Amino acid sequence: MSALELDETHDPERVSWIEVAPESDFPIQNLPFGIFSTERRDPRIGVAIGDRILDLRAIAEAGHLDEVADRAMLCGERLNELMAAGRPVWRALRGRLSDLLRVGGARALRDMPDAFCSFGEARMHLPARIGDYIDFYSSLEHATNLGRLFRPTGDPLLPNWRWIPIGYHGRSATIVPSGTPIRRPCGQRKSPEAEAPVFAPSRRLDIELEIGFFAGPGTALGERIPGERVREHIFGSVLVNDWSARDIQSWEYQPLGPFLGKSFATTISPWVVTMDALEPFRVAGPVQIPAPLPYLQRHDPENFSIALSVRLSSASMRERGCDPSTISRTSFASMYWSQAQQLTHAASNGATIRPGDLFASGTISGALPGSQGSLIELTENGAHPLELPDGEKRAFLEDGDEVTLLARCEREGFRSIGFGAAQGRVMPAESDRFA
Amino acid sequence: MSALELDETHDPERVSWIEVAPESDFPIQNLPFGIFSTERRDPRIGVAIGDRILDLRAIAEAGHLDEVADRAMLCGERLNELMAAGRPVWRALRGRLSDLLRVGGARALRDMPDAFCSFGEARMHLPARIGDYIDFYSSLEHATNLGRLFRPTGDPLLPNWRWIPIGYHGRSATIVPSGTPIRRPCGQRKSPEAEAPVFAPSRRLDIELEIGFFAGPGTALGERIPGERVREHIFGSVLVNDWSARDIQSWEYQPLGPFLGKSFATTISPWVVTMDALEPFRVAGPVQIPAPLPYLQRHDPENFSIALSVRLSSASMRERGCDPSTISRTSFASMYWSQAQQLTHAASNGATIRPGDLFASGTISGALPGSQGSLIELTENGAHPLELPDGEKRAFLEDGDEVTLLARCEREGFRSIGFGAAQGRVMPAESDRFA
Numbered sequence: 001m002s003a004l005e006l007d008e009t010h011d012p013e014r015v016s017w018i019e020v021a022p023e024s025d026f027p028i029q030n031l032p033f034g035i036f037s038t039e040r041r042d043p044r045i046g047v048a049i050g051d052r053i054l055d056l057r058a059i060a061e062a063g064h065l066d067e068v069a070d071r072a073m074l075c076g077e078r079l080n081e082l083m084a085a086g087r088p089v090w091r092a093l094r095g096r097l098s099d100l101l102r103v104g105g106a107r108a109l110r111d112m113p114d115a116f117c118s119f120g121e122a123r124m125h126l127p128a129r130i131g132d133y134i135d136f137y138s139s140l141e142h143a144t145n146l147g148r149l150f151r152p153t154g155d156p157l158l159p160n161w162r163w164i165p166i167g168y169h170g171r172s173a174t175i176v177p178s179g180t181p182i183r184r185p186c187g188q189r190k191s192p193e194a195e196a197p198v199f200a201p202s203r204r205l206d207i208e209l210e211i212g213f214f215a216g217p218g219t220a221l222g223e224r225i226p227g228e229r230v231r232e233h234i235f236g237s238v239l240v241n242d243w244s245a246r247d248i249q250s251w252e253y254q255p256l257g258p259f260l261g262k263s264f265a266t267t268i269s270p271w272v273v274t275m276d277a278l279e280p281f282r283v284a285g286p287v288q289i290p291a292p293l294p295y296l297q298r299h300d301p302e303n304f305s306i307a308l309s310v311r312l313s314s315a316s317m318r319e320r321g322c323d324p325s326t327i328s329r330t331s332f333a334s335m336y337w338s339q340a341q342q343l344t345h346a347a348s349n350g351a352t353i354r355p356g357d358l359f360a361s362g363t364i365s366g367a368l369p370g371s372q373g374s375l376i377e378l379t380e381n382g383a384h385p386l387e388l389p390d391g392e393k394r395a396f397l398e399d400g401d402e403v404t405l406l407a408r409c410e411r412e413g414f415r416s417i418g419f420g421a422a423q424g425r426v427m428p429a430e431s432d433r434f435a
Numbered sequence: 436m437s438a439l440e441l442d443e444t445h446d447p448e449r450v451s452w453i454e455v456a457p458e459s460d461f462p463i464q465n466l467p468f469g470i471f472s473t474e475r476r477d478p479r480i481g482v483a484i485g486d487r488i489l490d491l492r493a494i495a496e497a498g499h500l501d502e503v504a505d506r507a508m509l510c511g512e513r514l515n516e517l518m519a520a521g522r523p524v525w526r527a528l529r530g531r532l533s534d535l536l537r538v539g540g541a542r543a544l545r546d547m548p549d550a551f552c553s554f555g556e557a558r559m560h561l562p563a564r565i566g567d568y569i570d571f572y573s574s575l576e577h578a579t580n581l582g583r584l585f586r587p588t589g590d591p592l593l594p595n596w597r598w599i600p601i602g603y604h605g606r607s608a609t610i611v612p613s614g615t616p617i618r619r620p621c622g623q624r625k626s627p628e629a630e631a632p633v634f635a636p637s638r639r640l641d642i643e644l645e646i647g648f649f650a651g652p653g654t655a656l657g658e659r660i661p662g663e664r665v666r667e668h669i670f671g672s673v674l675v676n677d678w679s680a681r682d683i684q685s686w687e688y689q690p691l692g693p694f695l696g697k698s699f700a701t702t703i704s705p706w707v708v709t710m711d712a713l714e715p716f717r718v719a720g721p722v723q724i725p726a727p728l729p730y731l732q733r734h735d736p737e738n739f740s741i742a743l744s745v746r747l748s749s750a751s752m753r754e755r756g757c758d759p760s761t762i763s764r765t766s767f768a769s770m771y772w773s774q775a776q777q778l779t780h781a782a783s784n785g786a787t788i789r790p791g792d793l794f795a796s797g798t799i800s801g802a803l804p805g806s807q808g809s810l811i812e813l814t815e816n817g818a819h820p821l822e823l824p825d826g827e828k829r830a831f832l833e834d835g836d837e838v839t840l841l842a843r844c845e846r847e848g849f850r851s852i853g854f855g856a857a858q859g860r861v862m863p864a865e866s867d868r869f870a
Contacts, residue, residue: 131607131608132606132607132608137691147690150690151690158689158690160623160625160632160686160687160689163623163625163631163632164623164632164686164687166687166690166691166694167691167694168603168604168691168692168694169603169604169605169606169694169698170604171567171604171786171787172566172567172607173566173567173786173787173788173789173792174656174786174787176656180656183656183657183785185784185785186659186783186784186785187783187784188598188599188728190595190598196598196725196728197595197598197599197728198728199728199729199730199783221609221611221615221618221700222618222862222865223865224621224865245784248784251595251599252595252599252601253690253691253692254593254595255582255585255586255593255601255688255692256572256601256602256603256688256692256693257603257688257690257691257692257693258691258692259601259602259603259604260780260781260783260784260786261784263604263781263784263786264784264785264786265656265785290631293623293631293632293633293634294634295634345695346695346698348621348622348634348695349620349621349622349680349683349695349696349698349699350618350620350621350699350700350865351606351608351609351695351698351699352606352608352609353608354608357608427657430657430658430659430785
């Protein structure tokens, strides 16, 4: 493995003068960016540290970041300008923030208690204006499982899958931050024996556990991104729940791909964990056979060792005071196609990439039972429903179910970091008055 | 047929005091909106009249539109705010502009020669910030032709096609205004007999002749658009050329649909012809069997009688002074799924619709020879190349080829109107240095 690009911001001995609980997702080694507002602050950039948020606009306006970044890019309502600024700026800003927050570092923020607020005071917003949203299909196990369910008579893995990081464009307008209620969609579904479809609320509402990344500086029309420079083009990652209505999806998706079975909502976690924060957790991905074409060849260890889990709580569980049930545990480390390969491929035809474009991995599924990132896989298309702690069964989601995605990076010799949560609760479908 | 919603702006006797040539696309009955700039004007809203552009910002700032619309929505750099304003505002603005420009109407603009510029002085820009872009597949003839070519062993029309206005999300970042050069994309292609794909410039570059519409006020997450109100949600239409690399598309599109074979560029015409201008050309669409589900039932004559043509000129033709060759003539009138059905369907799962979202029809093809909207259909997958006036043959596009889409509405008793052009010239692929 080539050397990781580590610096003093990754030092596990570094601690913040802001109190950080040992199990916190947000120690000083993380420093993720998000957009928050409070009663007296309009939406602006914040940095998570422990269970507090540092108001980046406040400290930029006080001049404490002038040496590393242009004030304007730190004082907007979204992260797009910072994403556009490029990796040297991202790294300089990270170094400066780490120094401002560390014990023994610069003391400028010690006299600015108003530059912080608690998580409880803040409302989180989308981190970026998302121009285009691409969803990939990069887990070998997931693609195989889905192929078996959707095309039972054919080869589950299509001939192009090992050559191309397969993906499609999703709907950017319906990407919502964690906590946004998810209304059960209506749509067409048709059972194999029925003569005609019906338009009705989905009965097979599912989740997809994914990790997405935000593009950095981007490209102009006609440009490509060579594999050896793709690192400069990825700003950071978030959790993604690609809510999926399986009954709508299976009836509509031929031949142009998923559409209304996916476009009703996509939840993301609000804190963007930078690729610099993820650097210690970089690992080699699985061997790729056949070897990818030259433009898709790997240049670094391009995968990331990120442990993922999915929690579910039903309305009944919450009423009875049951803890959420962990229904899946898996890892991002073994994804077949890496984020770098995904971006290189998406730009390989010269399509414009804009700062803030979101690229999701596709469902992250492992090979072992209980390591799949969707209910359709975990329950084998509903044949083996999950049993919840209070005795309820779940083939697919019921109204009132709340799903929480979590992610955590751990490695010997490094401070663990996490992603926070991507959470959403299912609301009943709108009445069928237009049906 | 129910009555058309006509008013005095559609009066064929109405003429402008601005000179308009008899064959002009832009008589006073049209009044399309676009975004233009000149040497001394930054991008702003304009209205085409004859071969001149009325500077909407200039006349709004002079107070001449205060009775019909908020100044701010007329003084921006894109049409999104006007699109968001809704049909009563659109109609009032159209009525006022018609009155300001007609012989015998309000005289306010007679003393403002600076409020006009010529087409030759102006550079045209994208009319809107396009949030999401959906491309449908709504021509029965096109879907049948493509199905036969891409799935030669199966039923060309899949079982869902007559129930669902099939569509997918495209890339909004690469939508470009008419005149933008189109670089031939590189990508993976694989011939059936080859063991592995290659990454190389596309050899089967094609066009798709389409009409797209821009969404009006839009919807919030979870809302639907009932069929009887969909008219209030469509602002206007443009020509769309959905450039397609057939070799990339055929290798990549299973199972998630078109991706890099389409995302490299989409050209639109710069003038948005409002649905009010198109009102006289409203006609009933083809009978739909089976009858659509209730939420998709038609409420008006929902189709539009728009004659379309595709012109091609090669570099060699231009050198020899040949006129462009018309390679296809077809009509929008017989599209199976209407724009109203497309939008109702896209919003039927509660997905957010934003003002300025673009919805394209899919390739418009008729049943007769020479009425197909793509080369793959016109040449039967390259088997029968077109012959150009200078003797060249064309199965797919060559570098230097220039394609122009045109559209025109004609109806007995009404003044004809047109769309202007969506034009693009093919540039050679970028060198393969990253391949």
